Amino acid sequence: MEILSQNRSHGGVQGVYSHASQETGTEMTFSVFVPPHETGAKLPVLWYLSGLTCTHANVTEKGEYRAACAGHGIVFVAPDTSPRGDDVPDAEGEYDFGKGAGFYVDATEEPWAKTYRMRSYIERELPDLIAAEFPVDMQRQAITGHSMGGHGALTIGLRNPNRFRSISAFSPIVAPSRVAWGEKALGRYLGDNRDSWREYDAVALIEDGARHDHILVDQGTADDFLEDQLKTGALAMACAKAGMEPVIRMQEGYDHSYYFISTFLGEHVAWHGERLRG
Amino acid sequence: MEILSQNRSHGGVQGVYSHASQETGTEMTFSVFVPPHETGAKLPVLWYLSGLTCTHANVTEKGEYRAACAGHGIVFVAPDTSPRGDDVPDAEGEYDFGKGAGFYVDATEEPWAKTYRMRSYIERELPDLIAAEFPVDMQRQAITGHSMGGHGALTIGLRNPNRFRSISAFSPIVAPSRVAWGEKALGRYLGDNRDSWREYDAVALIEDGARHDHILVDQGTADDFLEDQLKTGALAMACAKAGMEPVIRMQEGYDHSYYFISTFLGEHVAWHGERLRG
Numbered sequence: 001m002e003i004l005s006q007n008r009s010h011g012g013v014q015g016v017y018s019h020a021s022q023e024t025g026t027e028m029t030f031s032v033f034v035p036p037h038e039t040g041a042k043l044p045v046l047w048y049l050s051g052l053t054c055t056h057a058n059v060t061e062k063g064e065y066r067a068a069c070a071g072h073g074i075v076f077v078a079p080d081t082s083p084r085g086d087d088v089p090d091a092e093g094e095y096d097f098g099k100g101a102g103f104y105v106d107a108t109e110e111p112w113a114k115t116y117r118m119r120s121y122i123e124r125e126l127p128d129l130i131a132a133e134f135p136v137d138m139q140r141q142a143i144t145g146h147s148m149g150g151h152g153a154l155t156i157g158l159r160n161p162n163r164f165r166s167i168s169a170f171s172p173i174v175a176p177s178r179v180a181w182g183e184k185a186l187g188r189y190l191g192d193n194r195d196s197w198r199e200y201d202a203v204a205l206i207e208d209g210a211r212h213d214h215i216l217v218d219q220g221t222a223d224d225f226l227e228d229q230l231k232t233g234a235l236a237m238a239c240a241k242a243g244m245e246p247v248i249r250m251q252e253g254y255d256h257s258y259y260f261i262s263t264f265l266g267e268h269v270a271w272h273g274e275r276l277r278g
Numbered sequence: 279m280e281i282l283s284q285n286r287s288h289g290g291v292q293g294v295y296s297h298a299s300q301e302t303g304t305e306m307t308f309s310v311f312v313p314p315h316e317t318g319a320k321l322p323v324l325w326y327l328s329g330l331t332c333t334h335a336n337v338t339e340k341g342e343y344r345a346a347c348a349g350h351g352i353v354f355v356a357p358d359t360s361p362r363g364d365d366v367p368d369a370e371g372e373y374d375f376g377k378g379a380g381f382y383v384d385a386t387e388e389p390w391a392k393t394y395r396m397r398s399y400i401e402r403e404l405p406d407l408i409a410a411e412f413p414v415d416m417q418r419q420a421i422t423g424h425s426m427g428g429h430g431a432l433t434i435g436l437r438n439p440n441r442f443r444s445i446s447a448f449s450p451i452v453a454p455s456r457v458a459w460g461e462k463a464l465g466r467y468l469g470d471n472r473d474s475w476r477e478y479d480a481v482a483l484i485e486d487g488a489r490h491d492h493i494l495v496d497q498g499t500a501d502d503f504l505e506d507q508l509k510t511g512a513l514a515m516a517c518a519k520a521g522m523e524p525v526i527r528m529q530e531g532y533d534h535s536y537y538f539i540s541t542f543l544g545e546h547v548a549w550h551g552e553r554l555r556g
Binding site for chain 1: 342
């Protein structure tokens, strides 16, 4: 692991790091905030998965999470959204597919299958690195994310309920199988057999039996993508049918931007913090 | 005035605006955060002046001030750091002079004198626009800034003690006449007569009789520019000789970046807020 930068912030250290990923076959960059803590302490971890076009940098610069993480003693990890580099296949001119748009799947179709392995990267490889390199207690993890990353947080969380004590999301794509962004990405990464999409669709996972008791979603009412791509209502419906009681908050007047995320990310950190204690 | 963007954030509205400036003869962009408030209320204003290479955008995206401004009911205004546009003379390849480096002076030398009028822009023109367009009480103003903008906040504040109830700064250039950044900028904008530089030098202003009772400075000890360009100690010395008692805090391990500013900007907002009440 290579240190790209480390800056003192809110009493802790905001770092940016890179490493050679076995899963993607590329150099991967991620950021980690380690709050102030006593020597030898092992802290809980909150994962943040970013949205379309983003890298680790967007939330690291604009997320306003460090004060809350310092207050609650939580390590904050922000991975990239896809493999990177000249050797990685891309869809030129398409912001919603290819680089910056890995959709947290393990691709099975060519030419994506070799490098677009963001599911295994987030579920297995990066956690092992974080556990080895940072002062963390991997028995206490939670996950959140925005938009495509909200989809990632919900699906990874629902598939791994014992690993993540709590799941939250901002403006998540809750049912990618049913919306344009998702149909394009899942179709090209996974192929035409829609059965293979279901483990990458939060609503389908719940329909198929996945459960979690601690889910929090914030969705802005002025979000231009709400109706066509995000469909928060479909998550509420699926949870109701399954007897789950997520907290879904429609936030009046907020849009899809980091001005929205940064308003509520501190609250999400605190909410996860309650569930990560002890 | 043209609205470039408005986003709900922390219960208020973060806007970015532009207008045709008479002082600079150019289109100027600035940002304003208006916190939640009762209809008809007039709120105090905190000005934030940015550092070298910055626009309004750096602090707007990375500053983490909105939660505190919402809590204290303060309007936050962030201007640009120089005139902009193809017609504005620039020093190509120099990050510390020309565009992005107006140093908050009214230039007297050619070719800068016509457009580089950031002093008059910040001291007179933009306040008139803010007073006309936003719900503000111009009897209650305070000013802060970073690096070159800390120099701007200190000098504009010291020259206008009745307008600004309080002045704060992050990593300010306290004595530009004595450091490379300042000697280059003041020499080229104002000419060789160093007497004309003194009103743009916080330490010189204090030596010449300027006073203010409410000054707060935060300076990181790991700031690479501290020794050669910032010279916080010279401000402490000048204030001591003048019988002023500023709060100057050396912050252990912090550098010159927004990771430092965002750690303490909320505290500055609160500190100004105490002085802007009533």
